[in-house]
Amino acid sequence: AQSVTQLGSHVSVSEGALVLLRCNYSSSVPPYLFWYVQYPNQGLQLLLKYTSAATLVKGINGFEAEFKKSETSFHLTKPSAHMSDAAEYFCAVSEGTGFQKLVFGTGTRLLVSP
Amino acid sequence: EAGVAQSPRYKIIEKRQSVAFWCNPISGHATLYWYQQILGQGPKLLIQFQNNGVVDDSQLPKDRFSAERLKGVDSTLKIQPAKLEDSAVYLCASSLLGTGEALHFGNGTRLTVT
Numbered sequence: 616a617q618s619v620t621q622l623g624s625h626v627s628v629s630e631g632a633l634v635l636l637r638c639n640y641s642s643s644v645p646p647y648l649f650w651y652v653q654y655p656n657q658g659l660q661l662l663l664k665y666t667s668a669a670t671l672v673k674g675i676n677g678f679e680a681e682f683k684k685s686e687t688s689f690h691l692t693k694p695s696a697h698m699s700d701a702a703e704y705f706c707a708v709s710e711g712t713g714f715q716k717l718v719f720g721t722g723t724r725l726l727v728s729p
Numbered sequence: 730e731a732g733v734a735q736s737p738r739y740k741i742i743e744k745r746q747s748v749a750f751w752c753n754p755i756s757g758h759a760t761l762y763w764y765q766q767i768l769g770q771g772p773k774l775l776i777q778f779q780n781n782g783v784v785d786d787s788q789l790p791k792d793r794f795s796a797e798r799l800k801g802v803d804s805t806l807k808i809q810p811a812k813l814e815d816s817a818v819y820l821c822a823s824s825l826l827g828t829g830e831a832l833h834f835g836n837g838t839r840l841t842v843t
Contacts, residue, residue: 651834709829719764
């Protein structure tokens with residue numbers, strides 16, 4: 616069965632600094648991978664997804680992620696953090712066979728200081 | 730396009746009482762999901778519908794939880810009787826048919842069991 620590991624429950628950066636949120640996956644078949652963001656008291660919003668096309672995926676709000684099969688990773692980055700990026704980020708994996716079942720990681724809370 | 734609608738937004742009940750949540754997915758989305766998100770954790774899939782049929786309910790505590798999706802549109806999730814450990818946010822999501830499709834989430838229902 617597929618699974619996701621997010622390293623670091625909390626990541627703190629200064630405004631303008633690089634954001635790096637780590638995600639490693641486990642899947643027996645080529646996966647689909649997603650990053651979602653959750654603001655307080657809201658549902659999850661899709662940032663970006665990888666579905667076996669380009670390995671470097673660009674998403675909304677300046678975020679991007681790179682699929683690295685050899686490392687089974689799908690880390691999320693943003694060159695320059697903004698205060699509005701403070702939120703909870705979830706990585707998720709879906710195996711590309713049968714009915715789609717999305718499995719989420721435990722999340723990483725991004726804190727941005729001025 | 731209208732998003733996924735959920736109600737109520739908040740619910741407080743005592744243990745052993747019953748509660749029901751309602752979800753209206755995005756028009757035309759064949760797949761509907763109910764996730765449970767306990768504070769500090771990632772969402773956990775409870776049940777997945779494809780039109781009005783159940784695809785996956787392997788993690789649904791069937792002795793107390795039930796869900797239905799009549800006519801392949803709206804869905805209700807019920808808990809009877811509730812336990813303290815059921816305190817969580819219940820998220821409804823929908824997606825188009827097919828793998829690799831992103832899930833669209835509602836804002837969730839926050840349940841507190843006292």
